[in-house]
Amino acid sequence: AQKVTQAQTEISVVEKEDVTLDCVYETRDTTYYLFWYKQPPSGELVFLIRRNSFDEQNEISGRYSWNFQKSTSSFNFTITASQVVDSAVYFCALNYNTGKLIFGQGTTLQVKP
């Protein structure tokens, strides 16, 4: 079965702390794609990153970084020096060439000033 699990329902940190959002996926396919989306309080879904199953290189974009490990079926997301504007619901998602995204349950991140 194809599945994405975000075990952390809610995380609360103080500004400038680093925070890691966990994502564990299940799939039998060898070719698949992993995504992270951000949903701020305004409600829209903002694309953050896409990774394919053959590229295990970690990626850094400003304060954001992603750690993809096939051995543990994880695709974790770290925000360094968090800011209040990072407060949002973050979704991890899986696509395995079926044309649909399987979303995790989402992690609500609250960054307090």
Place this chain on the structure above:
Amino acid sequence: DTAVSQTPKYLVTQMGNDKSIKCEQNLGHDTMYWYKQDSKKFLKIMFSYNNKELIINETVPNRFSPKSPDKAHLNLHINSLELGDSAVYFCASSQGDFGALTEAFFGQGTRLTVV
């Protein structure tokens, strides 16, 4: 310029009514989607169209009917609305299917409330 736009953003209606949500994308993408986000924030695909043809139809009641007049538009019509239909509906588009592209663009969502 909004890439994927949905109208209306908010929709409040009574049970039993019929309503439509419109979606347009100006990205030249081939594939469009409807996703539903429930009250617990869970997102699930409902439909997918590629070049006006239905590709994915998840287990969605027949009261929901997508219509794609051209590849830039995918509208969602809902008949005989029920309380359980209350949710946020997201339209999305991509070039090819989700597996082949670099990202998928979502609209801002339509919050449907059935009273």
